[in-house]
Amino acid sequence: MNDILPDQTPVWQFLENRVKQVLGSYGYAEIRMPIVEQTDLFKRSIGEVTDIVEKEMYTFEDRNGDSLTLRPEGTASCVRACEEHGLTFNQVQRLWYMGPMFRHERPQKGRYRQFHQIGVETFGMQGPDIDAELIVMTARLWEQLGVDKSVTLHLNTLGSAQARARFRDDLVAYLSEHRDQLDSDSLRRLDTNPLRILDSKEPSTQDLLDSAPHFHDYIDDESREHFDRLKALLDQAGIGYEVNARLVRGLDYYGKTVFEWITDELGSQGTVCAGGRYDGLVEQLGGRATPAVGFAMGVERLILLLETLDAVPAEVHRQVDVYAMAMGDGAFDEMFGRVEALRQATGLRIQLHCGGGSFKSQMKKADRSGALVALILGEDELAQGVISVKQLRLSSEQKQVSLESLPQELLEIFKENQE
Ligand code: ATP
Numbered sequence: 001m002n003d004i005l006p007d008q009t010p011v012w013q014f015l016e017n018r019v020k021q022v023l024g025s026y027g028y029a030e031i032r033m034p035i036v037e038q039t040d041l042f043k044r045s046i047g048e049v050t051d052i053v054e055k056e057m058y059t060f061e062d063r064n065g066d067s068l069t070l071r072p073e074g075t076a077s078c079v080r081a082c083e084e085h086g087l088t089f090n091q092v093q094r095l096w097y098m099g100p101m102f103r104h105e106r107p108q109k110g111r112y113r114q115f116h117q118i119g120v121e122t123f124g125m126q127g128p129d130i131d132a133e134l135i136v137m138t139a140r141l142w143e144q145l146g147v148d149k150s151v152t153l154h155l156n157t158l159g160s161a162q163a164r165a166r167f168r169d170d171l172v173a174y175l176s177e178h179r180d181q182l183d184s185d186s187l188r189r190l191d192t193n194p195l196r197i198l199d200s201k202e203p204s205t206q207d208l209l210d211s212a213p214h215f216h217d218y219i220d221d222e223s224r225e226h227f228d229r230l231k232a233l234l235d236q237a238g239i240g241y242e243v244n245a246r247l248v249r250g251l252d253y254y255g256k257t258v259f260e261w262i263t264d265e266l267g268s269q270g271t272v273c274a275g276g277r278y279d280g281l282v283e284q285l286g287g288r289a290t291p292a293v294g295f296a297m298g299v300e301r302l303i304l305l306l307e308t309l310d311a312v313p314a315e316v317h318r319q320v321d322v323y324a325m326a327m328g329d330g331a332f333d334e335m336f337g338r339v340e341a342l343r344q345a346t347g348l349r350i351q352l353h354c355g356g357g358s359f360k361s362q363m364k365k366a367d368r369s370g371a372l373v374a375l376i377l378g379e380d381e382l383a384q385g386v387i388s389v390k391q392l393r394l395s396s397e398q399k400q401v402s403l404e405s406l407p408q409e410l411l412e413i414f415k416e417n418q419e
C-alpha cells in the first residue's frame with residue numbers, strides 16, 4: 001500500500017481531471033460507494049473460485065460479528081448501490097467512480113495491495129452501441145492523456161452462458177486427456193475455473209491450447225451478431241482492435257463483449273483498462289434482469305505509463321505561480337494583506353514566504369517553489385509605494401511596479417509565458 005507524496009499528487013490530479021473532463025463530455029455521472037461491503041456481495045458476484053475471492057480479499061469480522069470485506073473492485077458495489085436506491089428500474093444509467101481497491105496480491109511493479117481504479121458502469125442498454133461508446137470513450141481518453149500510441153485494444157466475445165457451458169465441457173474433456181502437459185495452476189483450474197486456463201502464460205499450456213476446441217466455434221448467433229455490430233461501429237470510428245479468442249477475464253460475471261487495453265511499455269502488468277458486458281449480474285444479486293456493461297482502469301498503471309512515456313506536461317508539476325517575499329516586519333504586514341487581495345484579483349497561485357530570513361534565503365525558497373515570478377517588498381519599496389516584480393524562469397527581468405497596477409502587470413506576465 002503506497003503513500004502518494006506531494007511531488008506525485010499533481011500527476012494524479014492531472015490524470016483525474018482529464019478523466020473527469022472526458023467522462024463528463026459523454027454525459028456520465030459520478031457515484032461514490034463505501035469502501036467496505038458485506039463479504040457475501042463479492043462472493044456472489046465475482047465468483048467463489050476466482051483468484052480474487054479465493055485468495056486476495058481483505059476480509060474481517062466487525063464488532064457485530066458481520067463479515068465485511070474491503071472492496072477488491074467497484075462493479076459489485078455499484079450494482080448493490082443502484083439496486084438499493086432503485087436506479088436501474090425503468091431507466092438507463094451511465095456512471096463512473098474513482099477510488100481505492102484492495103487485493104492481497106504479491107506486490108510488484110504495477111501490482112499493489114491498495115490500488116486505485118477509475119470505473120465506469122452502464123445499466124439498461126443491451127445493444128452493441130453502448131459497448132462501442134465505452135470503447136470510443138476510452139480511446140478518446142488515451143488521446144487526451146497522450147498515451148494513445150502505446151495501447152492496443154484486445155477484444156473478444158464470451159457468448160451466452162449456454163455457449164460458454166458447452167465450450168467449457170469440451171475444453172475440460174480435451175484438457176483432461178492431456179493432464180500431464182498442464183502446469184500446476186492450470187491443473188487446479190481444470191476443476192474450478194477451466195476458462196481461466198486460456199489465460200495461462202505457460203508456453204506448454206499455450207501449445208496445448210492451439211489444438212484445443214476453439215471458443216469461437218461455440219458462440220451463439222445472438223452474441224455473434226452483437227459482436228459483428230460492435231466491430232462495425234469500431235471500424236466506423238477508426239478504432240483498431242485485435243480479436244483475441246483467449247481473452248476471458250478473471251471474473252465470473254462477464255458474458256458477450258469483453259475487452260482490455262494493453263501496453264507493451266510496462267512489462268508483464270500491461271493491462272491498463274479492462275471491462276465487458278455483465279448482463280446477468282443485477283439479477284444474480286437479486287434485482288430485475290438488467291443489461292449492463294462497464295470497465296475499470298488501473299490508475300497506478302496509467303501513471304506509470306504516463307511517466308514512462310514522459311507524457312506529463314511540465315507545468316503539471318508547478319504548484320505555485322508567484323512567490324511573495326518581504327524584508328522586515330513593516331513590509332511583511334503590508335505584503336500579508338496585499339497577497340490576499342492579489343489572489344482574489346488574479347486567481348493566481350501565490351505562496352507567501354513565512355518565517356522571515358535574509359533576502360538571499362528567501363530568494364532560494366522562491367526559486368525552489370517553482371514559481372515564475374517573485375514579488376519583493378523591502379523597506380525601500382515600502383517607502384516608495386511600489387513592489388519589485390522579478391521573473392524567475394524565462395528571463396531575469398526585474399522592475400518596480402506601483403501597487404495599483406500590480407494585478408494587471410502579473411496577469412500580463414502570465415499571459416506572455418503561456419504564449
Ligand atoms: P490482472 O490480470 O493484472 O491481475 P485483473 O483481471 O485482476 O488484472 P481487473 O479486476 O480487471 O484486473 O481490474 C481492472 C484493472 O485494474 C486492471 O486492468 C489493472 O489495470 C488494475 N489492477 C488490478 N489489480 C491491480 C493491482 N493489484 N494493482 C494495481 N492495479 C491493479
Ligand code: MG
Nearest residue numbers: 051052105250
Ligand atoms: Mg488480478
